Amino acid sequence: MKIGILGAGSMGAALGKLWAALGHEVCFGVRQPVGEKTAKRLSALGSSVRTGSLEAAAQFGDAVLIAVPWEATEKVVRSLAGHLVGKVLIDCTNPISPDLSGLIIGHSTSAAEEIARWAPQANVVKCFNTVGAGGLHDARYGDHSAAVFVCGDDEAANKMVTHLAEGIGFEVIDAGPLAEARYIEPLALLWIHLAMRGKYGSKIAVKLLRR
């Protein structure tokens, strides 16, 4: 397959290298003139990949990976839109704020944070929202325990809920402060949609793999 990669940052370089090793033709598109760091990274990939302008890479690929920093994404995509007609545009971006604290687009609060506002002197802990009621009685999947995510702003309260979740067999992932609920509640939607849309069914659960 011919693959264009827009940007030669860590994601683009890693994917390009892997795909080239599988025999795909890879062309990196980078801003001209090419900076020193980018040139170095590209030359480390060896002769199996070609490089060119952003336009050249967009024209080259049957599939085009957009892997520039989020701040540059709109400008790059808009300027290349004419070269992307009918192509597969792979989006691996995340619209993350520069301090990595949150998503810039579309995510401003969560049920958990609202509940904390409504009961301001309670210690709200988010948990159990990513598992189906029908799967609560059996957290085991073969050799693995399904994960639940715990977040909250009171350490003792988090511990209490962790105890309650571990008691019924779940692996508890400590997800930090209550505001993290805005990233855990969407996971429930993803779960629901995977379960509902037929292919996966409701006997699915999330696990965190570690090494």
Add this chain to the structure above:
Amino acid sequence: MKIGILGAGSMGAALGKLWAALGHEVCFGVRQPVGEKTAKRLSALGSSVRTGSLEAAAQFGDAVLIAVPWEATEKVVRSLAGHLVGKVLIDCTNPISPDLSGLIIGHSTSAAEEIARWAPQANVVKCFNTVGAGGLHDARYGDHSAAVFVCGDDEAANKMVTHLAEGIGFEVIDAGPLAEARYIEPLALLWIHLAMRGKYGSKIAVKLLRR
């Protein structure tokens, strides 16, 4: 532990039953007068649990699970706030629209949908946003492959990206249409925060367990 459970729907009933079986004291709080369906569900739980008003359950528990439908949550929490001072309030809610299509609160778009707007004739496919660049070269975790989620509105484009992801060792989860990116992008934030906040490190990945 003394646990109050607000609501006797499927989530509340399942968790209450499990916790009671572990020896915790459980009190269900339900709207008075108790409806026929709720009474039936509660009586099926047997004598190991007590039932009462929402207020009684809130007062009873050291930990209180809020498990009423989302539409009722604000009213219930606000009205019980005085009984919840200093207590652990476990939130397992999801602010889901009645047709299950999306989150009512805080989630209105995604990078992927914006990108599709900027390159309207490209076939945008979301993928690879939930895996770290440093982990791309090795999708295996012992016996398991890490998951990536693919979503997009063009079936052929989704297939092409699925092929590219499977080629480098990932298990591909078909997450449906491009709008699902609004639930997959937050998963990247969750991943980043788990990796950054020290406890888990960056060698983590998500897997979908199935049975």
